[in-house]
Amino acid sequence: MRAASFGAAFVVLAFFALLVADVVMRGAAELSPTYLFSAAEEGGRAGGIGPVLVSTLLVVLLATLFALPVAAGGALLCSELLVHRQAWKSLVRRSFEILVSAPSVAIGLIGWSLFGQLFGLGFSILSGAATLAFMLAPLMALAFLAGLEAVPQALRAQSLALGVSRWRTLLNLVIPAARPALVAGVMLAVGRAMAETAVLVLTSGISTRMPQDVFDPGATLAVHVYHLAHNLPGGEPRAYAAALALLLVSALVQLGLARLRVQEQPA
Amino acid sequence: MIRYRKLTVRGCGQVILRELELALPERGTAVLLGPSGCGKTTLLRSTIREDEDDPDLEVEGTIELNGVDLRAGSVSRVAVRQKIGLIPQRPVAFPGTVLDNVTFALRHTTRLAKSEIERRARLALEEVGLEEGLYARAADCLSGGQLKRLAIARTVALEPDVLMMDEPSSGLDPLAVVRLERLIMRLSEHRLVVVVTHDLHMTRRIADEVHFLWPFQDGCRVVESGPPERVLELPARPETRLFVQAAWNGAAALYELDEELEDCEAEECLPRRLTLVEDETGRPSLGAMTER
Structure with a gap:
């Protein structure tokens, strides 16, 4: 049993190490500060990924911001308001579960026709972020819900019994107690957003020009890697460099978010 | 004093308490006895209007504290809970230190100054006999007995007229029980303390009056009340x-x-x-x- 667990862990880690080693070995030669911050030329086969980095951060930030209130609202609805209404609660939860498992290409197509065409946003960072938010919201909501439900009901009940209002109990007791799980939910969503391609190819496009505002198109790093590797002849070396940059940026963002997970002592 | 009139409580699809009549004095210790499932906890919960947090509970009848109907629309749930403190059978530590736990309700239900909140919290902690060395410790590091005391301090800090304790001695060692009994006797000098317990030894030592509840087919009622010597002997x-x-x-x-x-x-x-x-x-x- 023990050997099997260690074996399984080893296989996973070895695979991950191999993957990172491959990307580092093939991408490191191209990676430099100039590469990271200068403009792309020839669709990315020359020059850098400065505009792509900006587009990535914009799309991920906006998508997370759009999804956050929806996810928080949905999770709170389920865990706090519908706590005694099992039928409604499981309906909301089921809808999240179905949305989470929806294929991203389908969501991309819906986003394109809704935001790109109907709302006239075309290929744009805004359209990409809004569509991506549809994917992130249920993912975050389920993670939030798991965190909120892990807070014992007795904690809520005992705060209410002291005359503290429902709202203050939630804000000052339940949410702080669930905080590590809530941050983990955001990390999960941000990671997903960083890695997403199908949705964004169809909505925020593959442009490597510096976006002037959120109505401009802009490729994210993952989309850029995909485009370089598959659609541009001779793009492969640069695809590895961009993939390495994606790994580094993702790791940095996740490390930053992980700092929020640590429980502070309430004053 | 608390007076229950024709109190009927339904929960989980059945009648738990049926037309219960009970009067409890202004101060002293009243012990509620009876087999498990005879609605003792439900009685305590109904008193602080927990039916408003739990749609499974349905309460009819009147509950009066010093002549004021606690279930009247003009009386807020928060006001009821400031007058009557309920200490649950299994208290849960709030996140943060021992002192944070006691100041929590004061911070979020009153507009008292920070210094006054801390003064009252320290007074409450002193009253329940938790040493000052524990105040800065994380509350979830306390022992079972200390946690019970902390829960009592959390409630006492709000200066309620009535304290209700649900099986306070459960899970405590005999020494901790004796300490708890002394605390209950001290607390009941100035207010009413209602204790639900199965511990007859404890009842005999702390009770000024005993009320015995019994689950009948159609719901639970008080079948016998009196001083502990009489009811127990x-x-x-x-x-x-x-x-x-x-x-x-x-x-x-x-x-x-x-x-x-x-x-x-x-x-x-x-x-x-x-x-x-x-x-x-x-x-x-x-x-x-x-x-x-």
């Missing part, structure tokens, strides 16, 4: 007798009384003095208790 009702016998004498008494209770009519079940004998020593157990 000379129970008037067969239900009380069964309970008391079982507690002192164990299973042997139960079989005997079970039959008696089955075909018991009111006249047959006249009060009789129980011969409460402990199996091993042969000494009357209540006598032994009185000596303590």
Whole structure:
């Protein structure tokens, strides 16, 4: 049993190490500060990924911001308001579960026709972020819900019994107690957003020009890697460099978010 | 004083309490006894209007505190809970330190100055006998007995008129129970303390009056009330007798009384003095208790 667990862990880690080693070995030669911050030329086969980095951060930030209130609202609805209404609660939860498992290409197509065409946003960072938010919201909501439900009901009940209002109990007791799980939910969503391609190819496009505002198109790093590797002849070396940059940026963002997970002592 | 009139409580699709009538004094310790599931906890929960947090509970009838109807629309739930503190059977530590736990409700239900909140919290902690060295410690590091005291301090800090404790001695070692009893006696000098317990030894030591509840087919009611010596030594009702016998004498008494209770009519079940004998020593157990 023990050997099997260690074996399984080893296989996973070895695979991950191999993957990172491959990307580092093939991408490191191209990676430099100039590469990271200068403009792309020839669709990315020359020059850098400065505009792509900006587009990535914009799309991920906006998508997370759009999804956050929806996810928080949905999770709170389920865990706090519908706590005694099992039928409604499981309906909301089921809808999240179905949305989470929806294929991203389908969501991309819906986003394109809704935001790109109907709302006239075309290929744009805004359209990409809004569509991506549809994917992130249920993912975050389920993670939030798991965190909120892990807070014992007795904690809520005992705060209410002291005359503290429902709202203050939630804000000052339940949410702080669930905080590590809530941050983990955001990390999960941000990671997903960083890695997403199908949705964004169809909505925020593959442009490597510096976006002037959120109505401009802009490729994210993952989309850029995909485009370089598959659609541009001779793009492969640069695809590895961009993939390495994606790994580094993702790791940095996740490390930053992980700092929020640590429980502070309430004053 | 608290007065319950025609209190009927439904929960989980059945009647838990039916037309319960009960009056509790202004100060002193009132102990609620009765078998598990006879609605003692439900009675406490209904008093602080927990039915408003739990749609499973449905409360009818009136509950008055010093003549004020606690269920009236003009009385807020928060006001009720500031007057009546309920200490649950299994208290949960709030995140943060011991002191944070006690200041929590004061911070979020009053507009008192920070210094006043801390003063009251320290006073409450002192009253329940938690040493100052513990104040800065994380509350979830406390022992079971300390956690019970912390829960009492959380409630006492709000300066309620009534304290209600649900099985305060459960899970505590005998020394911790004695300390808790002393605390309850001290707290009940200035206010009413209502204690739900199955511990007859504790009841005998702390109670000023005992109320015995019994689950009838159609719901639970108070069947007998009085001073602890009377109710525990000379129970008037067969239900009380069964309970008391079982507690002192164990299973042997139960079989005997079970039959008696089955075909018991009111006249047959006249009060009789129980011969409460402990199996091993042969000494009357209540006598032994009185000596303590």
